[in-house]
Amino acid sequence: MNKLTLILVGLLSLTNIIYSFWKYSETEQIFGIEMNIWIYRLVWVLVLIGISYDYFKKNKTKV
Numbered sequence: 001m002n003k004l005t006l007i008l009v010g011l012l013s014l015t016n017i018i019y020s021f022w023k024y025s026e027t028e029q030i031f032g033i034e035m036n037i038w039i040y041r042l043v044w045v046l047v048l049i050g051i052s053y054d055y056f057k058k059n060k061t062k063v
Contacts, residue, residue, distance in 0.1 A: 006055040013048040017041055 020028065020041050028040040035043075 003055065003058060006051050006058070010048060010051045010055065013044045013051065016044045017048070020044075 020037060026037055027034050028037055029035075030040055030043060
């Protein structure tokens with residue numbers, strides 16, 4: 001993925017994590033699967049970690 005896509009997906013995942021704390025709900029849906037809110041947050045945190053790792057790895061190789 002290019003850097004702009006990584007930044008956009010990272011911001012999307014960070015927004016979903018923050019919004020999940022703002023809106024009180026016991027369950028959320030991701031890809032049509034209803035899951036516990038903490039599992040939902042964990043999925044988005046894992047996406048954010050993966051995207052951040054890829055972004056910083058690409059930046060490090062360009063320098």
